[in-house]
Amino acid sequence: MKEESAILRPLGHTLKYLTLAAGAGIMVFPFIWMIIASLMTAGEIQLRPPVWLPAEPQFSNYSDLAASIPIGRLYFNSIFTSGLIVFGVLLSSSLAGFAFAKYRFPGREFLFYVILATMMIPFFVTLIPVFFIVRQLGWIDTYQGLVVPGLTSAYGIFLMRQFIITLPDELIDAARIDGASELRIYWRIVLPLVKPALATLGTFSFIGSWNAFLWPLLVINSRELMTLPLGINSMKSLYADNTNLLMAGTAVAVIPMLFMFIFLQRYFIQGIALTGLKG
Amino acid sequence: MRRRMLWAYAFVSAPIFALLLFLLGPILFSGWVSLHRWDMLSPVNEMPWRGFSNYVFLLTKDKVFLKSLGNTFLFAIGGVGANTILGLGFALLLNSHIRGRALWRVLYFMPVITAPLALAVMFSFIFDRNFGVVNNIITALGLPRQPFLSGPQQALITLIFIAVYQFVGYYIVIFLAGLQGIPQDYYDAAQVDGAGALQEFRFITLPLLRPVMLFVVVTNTIGALQVFDLVFATTGGAPANSSMTVVLHMYNTAFKFSRMGRASAMAFILFAIIMLITLIQVRLLQDRTYQD
Numbered sequence: 001m002k003e004e005s006a007i008l009r010p011l012g013h014t015l016k017y018l019t020l021a022a023g024a025g026i027m028v029f030p031f032i033w034m035i036i037a038s039l040m041t042a043g044e045i046q047l048r049p050p051v052w053l054p055a056e057p058q059f060s061n062y063s064d065l066a067a068s069i070p071i072g073r074l075y076f077n078s079i080f081t082s083g084l085i086v087f088g089v090l091l092s093s094s095l096a097g098f099a100f101a102k103y104r105f106p107g108r109e110f111l112f113y114v115i116l117a118t119m120m121i122p123f124f125v126t127l128i129p130v131f132f133i134v135r136q137l138g139w140i141d142t143y144q145g146l147v148v149p150g151l152t153s154a155y156g157i158f159l160m161r162q163f164i165i166t167l168p169d170e171l172i173d174a175a176r177i178d179g180a181s182e183l184r185i186y187w188r189i190v191l192p193l194v195k196p197a198l199a200t201l202g203t204f205s206f207i208g209s210w211n212a213f214l215w216p217l218l219v220i221n222s223r224e225l226m227t228l229p230l231g232i233n234s235m236k237s238l239y240a241d242n243t244n245l246l247m248a249g250t251a252v253a254v255i256p257m258l259f260m261f262i263f264l265q266r267y268f269i270q271g272i273a274l275t276g277l278k279g
Numbered sequence: 280m281r282r283r284m285l286w287a288y289a290f291v292s293a294p295i296f297a298l299l300l301f302l303l304g305p306i307l308f309s310g311w312v313s314l315h316r317w318d319m320l321s322p323v324n325e326m327p328w329r330g331f332s333n334y335v336f337l338l339t340k341d342k343v344f345l346k347s348l349g350n351t352f353l354f355a356i357g358g359v360g361a362n363t364i365l366g367l368g369f370a371l372l373l374n375s376h377i378r379g380r381a382l383w384r385v386l387y388f389m390p391v392i393t394a395p396l397a398l399a400v401m402f403s404f405i406f407d408r409n410f411g412v413v414n415n416i417i418t419a420l421g422l423p424r425q426p427f428l429s430g431p432q433q434a435l436i437t438l439i440f441i442a443v444y445q446f447v448g449y450y451i452v453i454f455l456a457g458l459q460g461i462p463q464d465y466y467d468a469a470q471v472d473g474a475g476a477l478q479e480f481r482f483i484t485l486p487l488l489r490p491v492m493l494f495v496v497v498t499n500t501i502g503a504l505q506v507f508d509l510v511f512a513t514t515g516g517a518p519a520n521s522s523m524t525v526v527l528h529m530y531n532t533a534f535k536f537s538r539m540g541r542a543s544a545m546a547f548i549l550f551a552i553i554m555l556i557t558l559i560q561v562r563l564l565q566d567r568t569y570q571d
Binding site (some may be wrong): 016017019020023024026027028030031033034037045046049050052092093095096098099100103104105106108111114115117118120121122123124125126127128129130132133135149151152154157182183186207210211213214218228229232233235236243246247250253254257258261262265266268269272273274 | 295395402
C-alpha cells in the first residue's frame with residue numbers, strides 16, 4: 001500500500017469512487033424509476049420507443065390513488081400493529097432476559113435451553129399450527145391474530161440476557177439494600193443500562209413486523225385491517241393495467257420509511273452492526 | 280430469597296407460555312400432522328394416520344417439490360455467494376480512506392429496510408418483458424429484448440439478482456463492522472515486515488474476519504432457503520415452476536390445496552436440510568486458530 005507510485009494512487013482512488021458510485025447508482029435507481037413512472041400517464045409507460053421522463057409530471061396520479069386506496073388506514077394499521085409488537089417484544093424480552101441473567105431459580109438452566117432451542121425454529125415450520133391455533137381462538141381477521149403470536153421472541157430474550165448478564169451484580173444488590181423493589185430495579189437500573197440493546201432489538205422487530213407479509217396475508221382478509229405490504233399486494237391486481245398508479249402506491253408506502261431511516265440511520269446501522277459482532 | 284424466586288418466575292412465565300403456545304407446541308404438532316392426512320377442517324383427533332407416506336411421496340413422486348428444492352438450493356448458493364463477495368468487497372472499499380462513508384452506507388442500506396413486497400413490485404415492473412426499463416435500455420442499445428422474470432431460463436437468476444440487491448447492504452454493514460474491529464497494530468506490524476496489500480488481506484484480514492464470515496454465510500443461507508415474499512409477488516413460481524421455491528410450494532400445498540400433512544412434511548424436510556447445512560458451515564468456518 002505504502003509503495004504505490006504517485007501516479008497510481010489517484011487512479012486507484014478514482015476507481016474506488018467509480019465503483020462505489022456505480023454500486024450506489026444501482027441501489028438508488030429502482031427507487032428513482034418508481035417515482036418517475038409514478039408521474040407518467042398510463043400511455044407513456046407503454047410507448048415505443050420508450051420515453052425516459054413524463055412529458056408533464058402527473059401529480060394527479062397521487063390524488064387518484066388517494067381516492068381509491070385508504071392510504072391512511074394502511075398506515076394506521078402498520079403503525080399500530082408494529083408498535084404493539086415492538087413494545088411487546090421489548091417488554092417480554094427484557095423481563096425474561098433479566099430473570100435469566102440475574103436470578104437463581106429451579107429450572108433456570110432447563111428453561112434457558114428451551115429458549116435456545118426455539119431460537120432456531122424457522123417460522124415456516126410453525127406456520128400451519130399457529131394459523132390453526134389463531135383460527136381456533138377466533139382471531140382470524142383481527143388485530144390480535146396479527147399481533148399476539150409476534151409479541152415474544154426467543155432471540156430477543158437471548159439477546160437481552162446476554163447484555164444484562166454483563167451488568168455488575170453489586171449494582172442490583174446495592175439497590176436491594178436501599179429497599180428498592182424488584183420491579184423498580186428492573187425499571188430504574190436494568191432498563192436504562194441496556195438501552196443500546198433495546199434499541200437494536202426494537203429496530204429489528206420493527207423492520208420485521210413493518211415489512212411482514214406472509215403472516216398478515218394468512219390472517220387478514222378485510223381491507224380495513226390491511227397493513228402496507230398487504231395494501232401493495234392488493235394494488236398489484238387492482239392496478240394491473242395502471243403501472244403508473246401501482247408505482248405511486250408503492251412510493252407512498254415506501255418513501256416515508258426511507259426518510260425515517262435516513263434520519264435515524266446512525267442508530268439503525270450501529271444496532272445492526274452490533275448483532276453481527278455478538279453473533 | 281424465596282420472594283425473589285417468585286419474581287423471577289413472574290418475569291419468565293408469560294414469555295415462556297407464549298413460546299410454548301406459538302413455537303414449541305406448534306413444532307411438535309406440525310411433526311404430528313406431517314404423519315397424517317389433514318385438511319384443517321376435520322377434527323384433530325380424527326386425522327387419518329399416514330405414517331411416513333407424505334415424506335416418501337415428496338421425495339420420490341412430487342416433481343414440483345423436487346424442482347423447488349433444486350431451485351431453492353440454486354437461489355441460496357447464488358445469493359449467498361454474491362452477497363459474501365460483494366459485501367466483503369464493498370466493505371473493504373468503504374473501510375479504506377474514503378469520503379462520505381456514512382452517505383455511501385445509507386445508499387447501500389436503503390433496500391434492506393424496504394418491504395420485500397414493495398421491491399418485488401418495483402422489480403416486476405423494472406424487468407417487465409414489454410415495458411420494463413431494463414428492456415428499454417437493452418433495446419435502445421440495439422440488443423434483443425429479454426424475458427427476465429417471465430423466461431424459464433432467466434426467472435431464477437433474476438430473482439437472485441433482486442435478492443442480492445435487497446440484502447447486500449446489510450452484509451456490507453456487518454463486514455464493515457468486522458473490519459473496523461481488527462486492530463490497526465496488525466497491519467502496522469505487517470508493513471514493517473514488508474507485507475503487501477494482498478498478503479495483508481490473506482494473512483490478517485481474512486483469518487480475523489472468520490467469525491463475521493461465519494455469521495454472514497450462516498444467516499444468509501438460512502434466510503435464503505426460506506424465501507417467500509419475493510417469489511410470491513414476482514413470478515409466483517412460474518414459468519413452469521422454474522422459479523418455484525420450497526416455502527412457496529408449501530404455502531400453496533397448505534393454503535390453496537388444504538393438504539396440511541404434506542405441507543408439514545415439506546416444512547420438516549426443509550428444516551432438516553437447513554440444520555444440516557448450518558452444521559456443516561459452522562464446522563467448516565468456525566475459528567480454528569487454536570487447533571492449527
